[in-house]
Amino acid sequence: MLKAKPNLESRIRTLKRVWLIIYDMLRGKNNDFGWDEHRQLVFAEDAVWNSYINSHKETGQFKHRSFPYYDQLTAIYAKD
Template identity: 80%
Template sequence: MVPEEDVALVACMVNLHNVGTFNTDTGSKVGYLNELEKMLDKVLPHAMLKAKPNLESMIRTLKRDWAIVYDMRSGKNNSSFGWDKHKQLVVAEDAVWNSYIN
């Protein structure tokens, strides 16, 4: 994924959530990918992102990455990880990273 596309995708997803039309709480999830495609086409017209397979894949990747960060910060592996609020990223000593990766 391209960072610019990630930022635009998340911004559009937040907008969809705030509008409430495609909020999973209301049970109206159908069609949200097509709406995201339209929104992203306005923001990134040359990216040519399609609901399937592009947006599905991007959302799957974001969910996977979110789960990893959530686990580091709040889950079973959170004791040695911190958060840099200025850089907005997970921080840890090198030994902690090496242990987590291996």
């Protein structure tokens, strides 16, 4: 067994959790969010962000944070 296996599994879980949050923002009930292909991040007007962050505390970190693996992980996880 690889010593790195628990670390790899943890990283995969983290990536999937982050991907799911962003995927729900873009494909869920909120159509007010968009995806910036160039900067690889979620964008919306400040009022939309503030409203969403009030009800989804874990999403605040993504207001200014890029997620370059979104497209690749969508190809993997969107079918789940």
